[in-house]
Amino acid sequence: MISEIPFFGGLTILGRNGISVFSIFLLIGFLSATALLRRELARKNLQSELADPILMITLVSSIIGSKVFYIWEIWDKIWIQEIGFGDTFQRVFFSWSGMSHVGGYGLWPTLLSGGGLVFYGGLVFAFIAVIWYLRKKKVNVWAYGDSILLMMSLGYGFGRLGCFVSGDGCFGHAAAVDIPFITWVFGPADGLCPSDPNLAWKYPLVCTYGIRVWNTPILEAGVSFAFFAVGMAKLRFMNFRPGMIVALMLIVNGCTRIFVEFFRVNDALIAFLKPPSVIVDGVERPLSHFASYENLMNLSQGSISSERVFYEHWHWYGITQSQLIALILVIISVIWIYKGRLYERESMESSASQPPHPANPETPVTSLNPKLDQSRKFTGGQKRGAKPSKRKKRISRK
Numbered sequence: 001m002i003s004e005i006p007f008f009g010g011l012t013i014l015g016r017n018g019i020s021v022f023s024i025f026l027l028i029g030f031l032s033a034t035a036l037l038r039r040e041l042a043r044k045n046l047q048s049e050l051a052d053p054i055l056m057i058t059l060v061s062s063i064i065g066s067k068v069f070y071i072w073e074i075w076d077k078i079w080i081q082e083i084g085f086g087d088t089f090q091r092v093f094f095s096w097s098g099m100s101h102v103g104g105y106g107l108w109p110t111l112l113s114g115g116g117l118v119f120y121g122g123l124v125f126a127f128i129a130v131i132w133y134l135r136k137k138k139v140n141v142w143a144y145g146d147s148i149l150l151m152m153s154l155g156y157g158f159g160r161l162g163c164f165v166s167g168d169g170c171f172g173h174a175a176a177v178d179i180p181f182i183t184w185v186f187g188p189a190d191g192l193c194p195s196d197p198n199l200a201w202k203y204p205l206v207c208t209y210g211i212r213v214w215n216t217p218i219l220e221a222g223v224s225f226a227f228f229a230v231g232m233a234k235l236r237f238m239n240f241r242p243g244m245i246v247a248l249m250l251i252v253n254g255c256t257r258i259f260v261e262f263f264r265v266n267d268a269l270i271a272f273l274k275p276p277s278v279i280v281d282g283v284e285r286p287l288s289h290f291a292s293y294e295n296l297m298n299l300s301q302g303s304i305s306s307e308r309v310f311y312e313h314w315h316w317y318g319i320t321q322s323q324l325i326a327l328i329l330v331i332i333s334v335i336w337i338y339k340g341r342l343y344e345r346e347s348m349e350s351s352a353s354q355p356p357h358p359a360n361p362e363t364p365v366t367s368l369n370p371k372l373d374q375s376r377k378f379t380g381g382q383k384r385g386a387k388p389s390k391r392k393k394r395i396s397r398k
Contacts, residue, residue, distance in 0.1 A: 025162025069121025167204020
């Protein structure tokens with residue numbers, strides 16, 4: 001695993017010694033999705049020139065949304081009211097360090113940092129922004145949405161692959177089994193992570209100190225790539241009602257996220273079990289994901305290895321924020337498919353009634369299903385079994 005690719009000649013740019021590997025994978029996913037979205041919109045006789053602004057809006061809004069949801073998730077570490085409300089408000093919103101002096105996080109350093117991205121926050125914000133843009137353009141939102149979400153699954157897969165290669169810390173807790181690629185040791189096998197910043201680029205962003213953990217990024221990447229492959233090979237040609245691929249993407253991604261959260265290191269939003277803890281010198285010390293540094297400092301005062309204990313003793317103890325959001329999206333998507341009858345195929349008549357592309361008014365309109373196009377050649381565009389026109393009847397009488 002490697003977190004950065006160093007600049008040529010040992011250069012330092014904006015305080016960085018190299019290019020983030022995660023950013024490289026994110027860029028590959030974005031460029032691939034952009035190129036494929038243009039082609040897919042053109043194939044569906046939609047406005048392919050909208051692909052670039054759509055994906056740019058998606059990128060910007062998803063970054064903002066993921067940061068906002070991350071702040072929401074750790075708000076109890078940002079807003080720590082040990083003084084009056086007014087003083088706390090001033091320190092949180094108008095001080096760079098925020099409540100860091102009492103073990104909290106600064107609001108602005110957290111917002112502007114490279115880490116701390118919550119996927120569903122980005123998804124919600126991107127959904128709202130793209131729907132607003134498509135409605136402004138007065139086009140069929142869900143006809144475009146099917147293509148966008150299909151390409152988004154490709155981009156998400158590259159993003160999660162970048163998480164794995166860079167070792168950014170979104171993996172799980174200790175695994176009791178050894179399964180190739182499914183479980184992984186991030187960092188040196190002996191657990192000794194480098195303290196020299198000049199050597200940090202050779203190692204993942206977060207080391208597991210020799211502990212084999214659940215490799216949840218590779219699981220999510222595999223599911224995303226699989227959904228993209230099935231969508232490109234089969235789903236996009238099945239001529240479902242607009243919105244079907246959007247709903248399927250939300251269901252597949254939501255179910256996957258609900259599953260992997262059982263293995264990831266995330267605090268519970270709704271706790272059912274006793275939170276993870278460890279006994280240090282006869283004192284029980286609770287563990288928390290977003291207070292891990294403070295936990296390790298407390299544990300280091302005891303008689304156990306503080307680096308390893310966090311991963312070894314962590315366990316799922318309740319519904320996380322991501323699980324709750326994923327469950328809501330899955331339920332909404334299932335209801336949408338059923339109530340909207342998205343599973344039905346579009347009829348030949350509805351496909352034939354679609355207007356031509358504005359940029360090419362003479363271009364004949366075809367359906368999304370090649371079989372329907374072939375059948376239309378033999379029926380002259382009419383419904384099978386339909387009565388002949390009056391003009392044909394008059395000719396037959398003569």
